[in-house]
Each structure stands twice: as C-alpha cells, then as structure tokens.
Amino acid sequence: MQKTPPVASEPESLMPQAQQRAKLRRTRKLKDRFSHWGVATAGIAVVGALGLIFFYLFSEVMPLLKGAKVTPVTQYSSTQVTEMTSPTVYQTLERYEQIGANYSESGQVQFFQVASGEPLLNVQLPAPADAEFSAMGYGTPTDALIAYGYSNGQVVVAQHVYNLSYPNDQRKITPELKYPLGAAPITLDQQGQSLTAVAIQKTARGYALVAATADNRxxxxxxxxxxxxxxxxxxxxxxxxxxxxxxxxxxPRFAQVDAGASHVIVADNQAQLHVYDISNPQQISLTETIPTERGQTTALQFLVATGSVVMGTDSGSVSQWLLVRDSQNIYHLQHVREFESLPAAVTTIAPEYSRRGFLVGDSSGHLGIYYGTSSRTLLVKKVAKKGIAQLAISPINGRLIITDSGNHIQVVDVWNQHPEISFSSLWQKVWYEGRSQPEYIWQASSGGDTFEAKMSLIPLSVGTLKAAFFAMLFAMPLGVMGALYTAYFMTPKLRGVVKPSIEIMEALPTVILGFLAGLWLAPFLESHLPAIFSLLVFIPLIMLVVGFLWFLLPSSVRSFAPEGWEAAILVLPIILTGWLCVSLSPHIEVWFFDGSLRQWFTNHGITYDQRNALVVGIAMGFAVIPTIFSIAEDAVFNVPRHLTQGSLALGATRWQTVIGVVLPTASPGIFSAVMMGFGRAVGETMIVLMATGNSPLVNFNIFEGMRTLSANIAVELPETAVGSSHFRVLFLAALVLLTLTFIVNTCAEIIRQRLRKRYSNL
Structure with a gap:
C-alpha cells in the first residue's frame, strides 16, 4: 500500500514575508476605507455647501413673499385727545410716529401724543363767520396741505409742520400749523354757493384748488x-x-387735481369718472368720460406723484386708474388693476408717502392694505367694530392710526416692508405710471423721492441668455473644431505648442479682456463694421481655396510639409486676408453704404450701440474658448487607438473615422466641454459689465447691448441699502442665476451619462 507523502511545510524564511503581505493588505484595506469615507465626506460636504448657499439666498429672498400684518398697540377715545365732539375729517401722523393730528369739522386741529392720546397743541382754523363746514380736501401726504370748504364758497388752506430741535441732545418735535395762502379765508366761488367737494395740490407754479359747488359747477x-x-x-x-x-x-361728488396742474379727475353720482385738461387754464376741456362699472364712487385719491388714482366704491371694490398719453398727446384714464374687494362700502383711502401703496377702510370696520405697481392685496382684516372713518399712516409706513365712526382711535404697528415685489412685477409685463402700455423694465433707482421702482427680472434673464448665446456662437465652433483637429490631425510636436498656448489663455484676467473689449474692440468694430462681415465670409473661403490649391500641388512639393503641419500653411493667408478686409473696410462703406454702415443700419431701422452683443460675443468667446478646447481636446485625444486604427484598417478615411468613431466616442466629453463653457458664459461678470453698456433690453439684436444677472448684481449690490426690497431682489437674481446653472449642469450630466452609456460598447 502506497503512502501519501507528507506535505512540505512552509519554510521558516517565508514566514516574515507572509506576515508582511498580510500587514500590507490590512494597511491597503485601511487606506481604501479611509479614502472611501474621505471621498464620500467631501462629496457630501460639497452638496451641503451648495445646499447652504441655496438656503442663505432663499432666507434673504423669503421676506419678499410675506404680506402685511398689523399689531395693536393701544386705543383710546377721541375725547381723550380733544374736548371737541365734532367728527374727525382728517388725520395725520409724523415720521417719528410720536405725534398725530386730528382735523375736526369745526376747524379745530388737535396735536396729540400717539402713545397715550395726551393733547399737545390745540389750534383753531380761521373759519369764515356765519359759514358752516361743507367739504374737506387734501393733497399728497408729503405736502401736508389741507383745504376746508365752507357753505359760503370760501376755502381755508392749512399746512401742518413738525419742527425738530435737539436741546440737551434729545430730539424734540414741535408741531405747528401754517397758512401758505394766508390765514384769511379765500373766496373761491364769487357766487357764494356751498362747496360740496374740494381738492388741493401744490404745483411747480404755486397751488391749485378745485371745488364743486352746490349748483353742480x-x-x-x-x-x-x-x-x-x-x-x-x-x-x-x-x-x-x-x-x-x-x-x-x-x-360731482369727488375731485382730484394732479401735481402738474394738468388734469382734474372728477367722480359723479352716476358712477362715472371725468377727466379735464387744465394745462391751459384759458382753454379747459373735458377730454373723457368713463363709466366705472363698479358702483358709485365713495372715495377717490391720487397716489404719490399723482400719476395714478385709486377709486373705492359702495360695493367695496378697489381699483387703480392711470393717466395714459396717446399718440395725439392726449391723456386718458386707463383702468389697469383691480384689487381684492372689501366686504362693505369703501369709506376712506390713505396713500403712502413715498410708495405706490395705499390703505383702505370700509363701513364695516375692515382694513385693506394694497400696493399698486405689484398689484398686491397685502391684507384684508377687520380691525374695528364700527366703520372706519379715517386712516393715518406714518411716512415710514411703520405705524397706523385708525379712527372709526364712533370716534374711537386705535394705534397699530404695521409690518409691510416689501409690498412692491410680486410674481407679476418680476416676471410679467407691468403697466407703470407714465408708460403707454405694459412693459418689461429694470430701473431700480432714481434721484427722485417719488420714483416708481421697476424691477422686472425678464430683461436681466434675457440679457444673460443673450450674452451666453452669442459667446457660445463664437466659441463653440472654434473650440470644438480646434480641439478635434489638434487631438487627431496635428503632429505631436505642434500639438505640444498649440495646446499649452491655448490653455494659458484661460489664465488671462477677465477684467483685462473686458477692459480691452470696451475701450479698444468696441470702437474698432464700430469703425470697421464691413471688415467684420467680410472676415466671416472670406476667412472660411480662403481656407478652402488654400486647401484646394495645396491639393493640386505635386506630391514632391507637398512633401516639404509633413503630415500634421498643414495648419501652419494657413497662418499667413489668414493674416493677409484679415489685413486686406480691414484695409478695404472704409472703401466698402463708401461704395455700398453711403460712407457709413452704422448710419445705413439706422436709416433701415436697425439700432446699433457701440457696446453690443457682437463685442461681447467676441470678447467672452475668447475667454470661453480655452475651457471648451481643453476639455474637448482631452476627450478626443483619449479615444482608444484601437478604435481609430480598426476603422482605418477597414478602409475608412480619416474624416470618416472622425465622424463615425471619434466623435461618437468623445461626445460625452465634448458635450461636457460645451456645457462647462456655457456655464462660464452665463456666470461671467467683468466682460459683460465693461463691454455691453449695461442696457436692460429685451431683444436678441446682435447690435444692441444687454444687462446680465451677474453684472447687475455686481453693479447695484454695493450701492443698495441692506434689507431693502432692491437688496433682496438682487439676492433673488443671484438665486435665479444659481438655479439656472444648477438646472443646466444637471441636465448636461444626465445627457452626458446617456451618451456615455450609448457609446460605451464601441
């Protein structure tokens, strides 16, 4: 019986090596685990950082989405303020929200402490003898003008003023009543009829008073x-x-006169509005009569700057009407906005001092807070048990005094910081005061206190896409085609010079490119417009001609230029063609365009700005080309050689191999390169800031400029007040820009993965 030989044991000399290999395996496993968790942690950190950016931007934007709210502070009876029992016909509140004023029917003006109702100063207006109060009118809140109309056709005009002093470094507010047209009553109606409606306005030429008499004059x-x-x-x-x-x-029941003393708007008892042209007092005319179709008018008031009027009716409807000029320079009253109705008849309208906002009270005690430009109904809330008689908002819109029909006064704090922003004002056409139709406009600031902010994101978004489109139109063909030729056709020695040279272009500061584009390229293009269009035609043409002539040369001559050096042959013809086009540019203008191509554009209705999309396309395309070229060239160069060699071995030409094998295989990388270039173009700031003119236009005219989201943020964010609506809208623009790039990159990655999966079997 044969015995199995014993298994030889491992020599003792190999034991340390086995232990060392085991140790190495444990170390490698530890490193792999550490790398796995390190990469995962870094990836999560990147996603978390991106999420924090979104969260921070949204936290700054979120207050724009809030409506208004009121918080009760105190309340008291008007008898605590004044001993007079006559009803209050007008009320006001100064900017520090400490002192208010009540105007009563008897002509008594009582200044009082808002917090406690304690009286401070009691002034009696110089009312005419043997006449009774019949009408009350007031101008825009900033002028603080009050007009009392009386039954004998006379008017008393008063103005409340709050004087500031600082004794012992403490602010002291001293109320005062002035009479800008004198203390004596003014006779407005020589016939002595009772005034049933009164309106007053301070104008550039003085003061304008409008009144309706008892006999309807x-x-x-x-x-x-x-x-x-x-x-x-x-x-x-x-x-x-x-x-x-x-x-x-x-x-006539209500009348209003604008600050330019050009128009008077009258509401009658037949639910109609009438517009008078009073720009020439010698030729006053009734230009328009409009049915309101919303019931009888119960309140009528101009908003700040008197470009639009707000009307309330007995049905509770609230609407805004604009004075719009037509092509014959005649103004018409145009209904532009309808707001959420109040439950009962409107009793009073209080416009804000410096914004197109206003507050409305009704006969059932409901308060409505609205904003004109954004067409927002910010609040509708019952705040009083009886009908609201008067509303007084402070100039800084932080506190409100509400007086009901029972002469009870209620003081409330108001939070209404960003009423001028809404989805419609940001993304839809808005009909602004002074405009003939709804438009997309970005004009966030101005020198006037009564300026109406216009913050539509459409011009900025269109400008961003416009700049990126023309930059990619210039950069994408050059970058992709250049990468394809360099990686596949060019000799390695020449490639070693060309590729680093193009990639180093990416290190050029964009502020330098923008500086050159704005100060040199833009004027050069303006003075050599024919050369630019000639280059677009003759450069490709001369390349085809030179290639064809090179093909016709004998092989003995072509052998002097080794394969892969053909591009060097084109350098001199391209330079000569460019020089020739620039040299002939003035002559082409004289021969074909009457000496100026730019003027020819203007004569044919084409606007040409010196800093335009053409300049941006060239300058920003120059900045984007290195990004596209580098990534696309690597993608083409890394196509496996066995694929191209197999294609050539099967009889395909080099161009057939490029189209059928190289491009499909490298398409994920080329697509990534294009998307990276697009992202760079969308986020570019300095070039578009210095080379576009920063005009927020809504068009894709290559000869006009634009304003992009990034350039707008760079220009306006350092100048705006922190926490203001303008400030938060700029953060919203940043959020839109980030969201746009995130969506584009996500879609690009999905498409790239599908392309990789589709062509991975090659």
Missing part, C-alpha cells in the same frame, strides 16, 4: 405766492377759472 383756482426778500412780505396772486359742466346733469 366746477371751479379751478390758481394761486401763486411771491416773497419780498427785503420786507419779508408775501403777496398772493389768484385766478379762478370755470370748468365745463358734467354731461347729463351729473353731480
């Missing part, structure tokens, strides 16, 4: 003041003009 009073600097005396010149009567025997 309308009167316009024009008053100018002149002060003698030597004696200090003030003289007043006045003139009263009749207005045409309302049609169909209508009775």
């Amino acid at each position: 309308l009167l316009l009073g024009s008053y100018t003041t002149q002060s003698n600097i030597m004696t200090g005396e003030t003289s007043i010149r006045s003139q009263v003009y009749p207005l045409p009567a309302l049609p169909n025997g209508a009775t």
